[in-house]
Amino acid sequence: MGDRFIPNRSAMDFDMAFYLLTQTRKEKEKAAALASHPGQTYGKLLAERLLPNRNRILAFQARPPASSSTAEEVSFDHHPKSTKQTREISRSADRMLLIPEMADDYYLNVLDWGSRNILSIALGRTVHLWNGTDGSTLEMMMAEDDLGAAASVSWAPDGRYLALGLNGSDVQLWDTDSQRLLRTLRGVHRSRVGSLSWSNHILTTGGKDGKVVNNDVRIRSHVVHSYRGHRGEVCGLRWSGSGRRLASGGDDNLVHIWDLRRASTATAPRTSQGPWIHRFDKHASAVKALAWCPFQSNLLASGGGGNDRCIKLWNTENGTCLDSVDTGSQVCSLLWSKKEKELLSSHGFGQNQLTLWKYPSFRKIIDLTGHSSQVLCTAVSPDGCTVASVSGDETLRFWNVFGSPETTRRSPPKPPPDLEQFSSFSRIR
Numbered sequence: 001m002g003d004r005f006i007p008n009r010s011a012m013d014f015d016m017a018f019y020l021l022t023q024t025r026k027e028k029e030k031a032a033a034l035a036s037h038p039g040q041t042y043g044k045l046l047a048e049r050l051l052p053n054r055n056r057i058l059a060f061q062a063r064p065p066a067s068s069s070t071a072e073e074v075s076f077d078h079h080p081k082s083t084k085q086t087r088e089i090s091r092s093a094d095r096m097l098l099i100p101e102m103a104d105d106y107y108l109n110v111l112d113w114g115s116r117n118i119l120s121i122a123l124g125r126t127v128h129l130w131n132g133t134d135g136s137t138l139e140m141m142m143a144e145d146d147l148g149a150a151a152s153v154s155w156a157p158d159g160r161y162l163a164l165g166l167n168g169s170d171v172q173l174w175d176t177d178s179q180r181l182l183r184t185l186r187g188v189h190r191s192r193v194g195s196l197s198w199s200n201h202i203l204t205t206g207g208k209d210g211k212v213v214n215n216d217v218r219i220r221s222h223v224v225h226s227y228r229g230h231r232g233e234v235c236g237l238r239w240s241g242s243g244r245r246l247a248s249g250g251d252d253n254l255v256h257i258w259d260l261r262r263a264s265t266a267t268a269p270r271t272s273q274g275p276w277i278h279r280f281d282k283h284a285s286a287v288k289a290l291a292w293c294p295f296q297s298n299l300l301a302s303g304g305g306g307n308d309r310c311i312k313l314w315n316t317e318n319g320t321c322l323d324s325v326d327t328g329s330q331v332c333s334l335l336w337s338k339k340e341k342e343l344l345s346s347h348g349f350g351q352n353q354l355t356l357w358k359y360p361s362f363r364k365i366i367d368l369t370g371h372s373s374q375v376l377c378t379a380v381s382p383d384g385c386t387v388a389s390v391s392g393d394e395t396l397r398f399w400n401v402f403g404s405p406e407t408t409r410r411s412p413p414k415p416p417p418d419l420e421q422f423s424s425f426s427r428i429r
Contacts, residue, residue: 087403089356089365089366089368089400089401090368090399090400091366091367091368091369092368092369092370093368093370093397093398093399094386094397094398094399094400095397095398096370096395096396096397096398097395097396097397098394098395098396099121099123099128099390099394099395099396100123100394101123101124101394102123102390102391102392102394103123103124103149103392104373104374104376104392105376106235106286106288106305106330106332106348106374106376107151107194107233107235107251107286107288108122108151108152108194108376108377109151109152109153109154109165109194109195109196109235109236109288109377110122110123110150110151110152110153110376110377110390111153111376111377111378111379111388111389111390111396112153112154112155112379113132113155113379113380113381113382113388114155114159114162114382115155115157115158115159115382116159116160116382117131117132117133117159117381117382118130118131118132118155118159118176119131119132119379119388120153120155120162121153121390121396122149122150122151122152122153122164124149124150125141125142125147125148125149125150126139126140126141126142127139127140127141127142127150127153127162127164128140129162129176132381132386138176138179140162140174140179142164142166142172146168147166147167147168147170147172148166148167148168148192149166149167150164150165150166150167151165151166151167151192151193151194152164152165152193152194152195152196153165153196154196154197154198154203155198156198156203157198157200160175160176160177161173161174161175161176161182161217162174162176163196163198163203165192165193165194165195165196165205166192166193167192168192169186169188169189169190169191169192169193169207170184170185170186170188170193171184171185171188171193171196171203171205171215172184172185173185173203173217183217185203185205185215185217185222187223188205188207188211188213188215188223189205189207189208189209189211189213190207190208190209191207191208191209192207192208193205193206193207193208194206194207194208194233194234194235195234195235195236195237195248196237197237197238197239197246198239199239199243199246199260200243201216201217201218202214202215202216202217202224203215203217204237204239204246205237206233206234206235206236206237206248207233207234208233208234209233210228210230210231210232210233210234210250210252211226211227211228211230211234212226212227212228212229212230212234212237212246212248212256212258213225213226213227214226214227227246227248227256227258227275227276229248229254229256229276229279230248230250230251230252230254230256231250231252231254232250232251232252232286233250233251233286234248234249234250234251235249235250235251235286235287235288236248236249236250236287236288236289236290236302237249237290238290238291238292238300239292240292240297241292241294241297242297243260244259244260244261245257245258245259245260245277245316246258246259246260247290247292247300247302247316248290249286249287249288249289249290249302250286250287251286252286253281253283253284253285253286253287253304253308254279254280254281254283254287255279255280255281255283255287255290255300255302255314256276256278256279256280257276257277257278257279257280257300257314257316257319258275258276258277259275259277262275262277277316277319278314278316278319280302280312280314280319280321282312282321282324283302283304283308283310283312284304284307284308284310285304285305285306285307285308285309285330286304286305287302287303287304287305288303288305288331288332288333289301289302289303289304289311289331289332289333289334289345289346290302290303290334291334291335291336291343292336293336293359294336294338295341298315298316298317299313299314299315299316299322300313300314300316301313301314301334301336301343302314302334303327303331303332303333303334303345304330304331305330305331306329306330306348306349308331309326309327309328309329309330309331310324310325310326310327310331311324311325311327311331311334311343311345311357311362312324313360323360323362325357325362327345327347327355328350329347329348329349329350329351329353330347330348330349330350330374331345331346331347332346332347332348332374332375332376332377332378333345333346333375333376333377333378334346335378335379335380335387337384337401337402338380338384338402339384339385339402340402341358341359341360342356342357342358342359342365342402343356343357343359344356344357344378344387344401344402345357346375346376346377346378346389347374347375348373348374348375348376348392349374351367351369352369352371352372352373352374352375352391352393353367353368353369353371353375354367354368354375354378354387354389354399354401355367355368356368356401368399368401370397371389371391371393371395371397372391372393373391373392373393374391374392375389375390375391376390376391376392377389377390380402384402385400385401385402385403386398386399386400386401386402386403387399387401387402
């Protein structure tokens with residue numbers, strides 16, 4: 001029926017209604033006196049702004065208050081939808097393993113963590129494999145005594161095949177599934193092979209003779225190209241994520257950038273005297289530490305030895321040095337985080353620490369301490385969270401550096417209480 005009065009309770013101000021119905025005559029007279037004040041116009045306008053629609057006890061529909069631009073810019077949300085958690089990083093290692101007979105040699109690259117979560121470490125003529133999933137171990141031993149100790153190790157991208165560079169100039173390729181030696185690459189170098197890097201089926205080797213060699217491990221005549229540019233030992237090699245560019249660092253304080261498209265694909269070995277894209281000569285000591293940025297493909301980080309102590313960032317497109325920081329100590333290795341814009345460096349001749357840096361500000365986030373000798377090599381787990389480090393103090397340590405609170409991950413299995421991780425093995429001979 002149209003004559004019914006149906007109030008809208010949501011539009012009613014019961015507190016004001018109660019006040020207006022119950023106020024005394026004296027209060028009404030006081031209100032009338034205030035209305036005759038010279039500032040009554042201002043008071044009326046102020047009341048209309050602060051108390052809109054309050055002159056009515058009942059209302060069918062409430063008028064919306066006038067919007068204020070200042071109020072719209074202020075947020076009173078005490079529970080934002082996305083709040084980034086602050087991750088906690090311990091300054092000490094999560095766990096430690098003893099590795100007797102570890103050679104304290106800056107030029108060696110004896111640690112690598114494969115895509116199948118197996119960590120490899122070379123100790124003299126023996127290479128140990130540690131499974132990060134179940135904690136099992138395996139020991140591999142080189143067959144001939146005259147081959148010398150292992151100077152470098154590197155997992156193929158599939159995590160099954162392991163390459164070993166030896167002091168006696170040979171390179172071995174092992175199948176860790178069948179536990180057998182597949183082949184030995186001979187005649188590649190004239191002295192020790194201290195650096196290795198994979199790009200699909202191409203195994204690149206760097207030797208003390210200054211040569212950088214591409215080996216196609218699928219074919220009998222495996223040497224497909226040889227780069228010449230270093231005058232000293234090649235102690236660092238890294239292929240970019242795209243597999244198109246190779247960075248090499250040497251004992252001659254140089255960094256070279258090579259392009260695979262400029263290399264010959266012929267099966268017969270060929271030598272180029274100067275096919276590098278860029279030659280960086282700003283370091284004042286040997287350059288072993290190299291790392292390509294995972295989120296900016298043309299960005300390379302390099303670290304110098306004891307007489308240099310600097311980390312430098314390079315634009316490999318135009319060859320410019322973007323930044324340089326003096327770390328105060330020898331730079332032994334570099335690792336980019338796969339999760340954050342951060343760079344981890346390992347050091348010697350100072351605190352023997354690992355240092356985490358923020359990119360691009362190069363602000364130091366934290367120093368990780370515990371090693372008592374130079375931190376020779378570092379490797380990161382396949383999930384990008386845990387970092388392993390080896391040192392001349394004969395210890396292997398695990399650090400939870402890159403772990404994120406949002407990510408559920410499995411920590412490496414704990415070693416036996418006596419820390420003798422390599423006490424019993426299956427042997428590959």
